[in-house]
Amino acid sequence: MSTRATPQRFSYARLIAPVLLIVFAAGWYHFSVVYIPQANSQLVANDNLSVYVPVQQIQGYLAALLDATYLIISAGVILFAYYLVKLFRFRSGR
């Protein structure tokens, strides 16, 4: 994967980065579900329809985002597992 195939020491950033990716994906989805529809409803309540977004569009966004979140989390878990195995191998001197 990397050009640095035989590192002298294991970089823990390789383990932390996938975790951050997973947290970012899950956090963004959670934010989108909770706050965007709420802010959109506030616009209707305040008679401001110029930046209001139809509900079908928000539902489409959340549905697409959910699929993307699953994909990103899966990729993050695979990367995390891959580098975890590398860490164990590195520690056992293989």
Add this chain to the structure above:
Amino acid sequence: MLSVPTMLPQHVFSFGYIFVYAAFGVSGFVLGWVAQRGNYCFVNAMSSIFTTKSYDRFGALLILFGISALLTGLLVVVGVVPAVDQYYDNYFSGWYIVVGATIFGFGATMAGGCNLSMLYRAASGYVQNWLELVGMMVGTYIFAVVIWPFQSFTMANGILSTKLGAYTEYLPYDIFHSVSQVSIGITAVALGFPLVALGLFLQRKTRSKRLIQAPVVSGAGISRALAAPSSTGRVGPFPFAGLSGARLGLSDAKEMLLLRRPYGANFSTLLLAGALLLVFVAGAGYTFNYLVITSSDGGRFLEYLLMPFGVNLALSTPWYNDALPILDPSVLMVVALIVGAFMASFLSGDFKIRVPHQRKRLVIGFSGGILVGIGVRTALGCNVGLMWTSFAQLGYDGILFLFAMLFGVWIAIRVQRHLV
């Protein structure tokens, strides 16, 4: 009497918003991935004209604009995408594009990245670009409160500004007073071909110059030149070598697939044009911001950041409350762009948190970001959302933006020379 073209957008696909958002997400991922692997930066492309006299990357930009115009025009001419979906969202044009693009060019050069490169570099660990992004949010807010009330007044009253947008800024309509397929085809060819030809010519000129300048003792310079990948901005054997992915050798393709080698400028250009075409077709009829947008989300992210604290800028803050929909497909595009760039940098081993040695670079990054925010909003879009998109929409705002941005970049280079 002129007939008025329709203003009713039509769908190409009727799969609903989930499909549109998914397409924007895929396109964003591709943009992030490719831009990171190709180190694609509009500002670097322009600044290298003034610093190293290299037109290689700038030529790639012109090719990108030309190909985008030709391919979107072709899709309209053959009837895949209705013409209305190409001109519907052509923006107003006026003083603000020239002023905004100049400020943007200046700020982005100082900060060290255009809107596209800011995002992929931030995702690759460049702290200076994180600060540029934060500065852009601040700049957007300053624009919204200070500039937008005045600017929207001039736009509404036609003061140094057009008042309609859409087909009135559509070159086929401006030239032929028609949006027929023939007029669109002729315009796309007349706009696209010269851009591609000029881009190739500039690249050829740069590469020939380097070939001549390289040391030729024992033929070492020539062999080095021939060995160097043509698309890295160094030098190549033939001026056209980087244009086609088809010319890449199998080993080159393998190296790029395994992320051991960066993508060439022209190869990246083709992939970026493909990403634009995807959203051009998928978004037709659904969304008016159906091409590549990255700058609106600088403002939108500030809006989103404040939401958990109970602040909704869309309720009372100018611009946020009348010009920025609370959500649009570009949100998913930008998020996916960041993820794509992160994945590309992480998997290739490029990812690293990079803090500049000179702390003043952080201040310059933040200040430049503020100017970027002010500039892109004043211009009604950035180098991607306005300039590139406008070429693909066969509008003329992109041409204005291009020259004004070049001017801003030139000023910034001169200022930087004085600062160093």
